[in-house]
Amino acid sequence: xxxxxxxxxxxxxxxxxxxxxxxxxxxxxxxxxxxxxxxxxxxxxxxxxxxxxxxxxxxxxxxxxxxxxxxxxxxxxxxxxxxxxxxxxxxxxxxxxxxxxxxxxxxxxxx
Amino acid sequence: xxxxxxxxxxxxxxxxxxxxxxxxxxxxxxxxxxxxxxxxxxxxxxxxxxxxxxxxxxxxxxxxxxxxxxxxxxxxxxxxxxxxxxxxxxxxxxxxxxxxxxxxxxxxxxx
Numbered sequence: 159x160x161x162x163x164x165x166x167x168x169x170x171x172x173x174x175x176x177x178x179x180x181x182x183x184x185x186x187x188x189x190x191x192x193x194x195x196x197x198x199x200x201x202x203x204x205x206x207x208x209x210x211x212x213x214x215x216x217x218x219x220x221x222x223x224x225x226x227x228x229x230x231x232x233x234x235x236x237x238x239x240x241x242x243x244x245x246x247x248x249x250x251x252x253x254x255x256x257x258x259x260x261x262x263x264x265x266x267x268x269x
Numbered sequence: 270x271x272x273x274x275x276x277x278x279x280x281x282x283x284x285x286x287x288x289x290x291x292x293x294x295x296x297x298x299x300x301x302x303x304x305x306x307x308x309x310x311x312x313x314x315x316x317x318x319x320x321x322x323x324x325x326x327x328x329x330x331x332x333x334x335x336x337x338x339x340x341x342x343x344x345x346x347x348x349x350x351x352x353x354x355x356x357x358x359x360x361x362x363x364x365x366x367x368x369x370x371x372x373x374x375x376x377x378x379x380x
Contacts, residue, residue: 165316171299174370259288
């Protein structure tokens with residue numbers, strides 16, 4: 159287990175947050191916990207995201223091999239996104255984070 | 270255990286991320302895992318943060334009772350920040366997140 163306790167580690171953590179810490183990337187990742195999704199499905203499910211941002215975030219996540227992209231030769235082409243093994247490892251962490259938030263920050267009506 | 274699986278929960282999660290998901294707030298929180306810190310110590314330890322942003326983030330975290338603020342009547346006044354019980358509960362989650370990042374994203378030299 160690595161602990162964060164000096165400036166150098168802080169910088170490492172900030173690099174990690176730059177890649178994965180944004181609200182859009184987090185949202186996309188846990189939508190994909192429930193299985194592969196097409197572009198339009200993601201756009202409908204991520205609150206308030208616009209097309210340009212979604213394209214950018216998906217490209218970024220694919221570049222770091224957190225998600226994978228599969229293109230089908232339909233007309234128009236269909237593109238499916240799913241989590242890689244690396245991305246799937248985030249599920250318990252993001253669920254813990256969400257549960258902490260629900261318990262401590264947000265009066266969530268469905269709780 | 271709550272799971273995130275619909276649009277309403279997505280919105281709840283985005284609210285949570287708005288409060289706590291930024292790179293500054295995350296950085297401040299885990300600097301405080303090692304114990305209480307004064308303003309100047311935080312400013313030295315959070316990479317690249319400026320005074321205005323640090324003031325803003327500390328105010329936000331205190332408002333949500335994730336950190337607490339103690340003022341000492343010295344000249345000039347000393348202010349100490351520490352995690353509340355609520356804030357301390359984030360330690361295992363943020364450590365898991367960091368470790369995932371070190372293992373999967375970032376070629377960290379000290380690993």
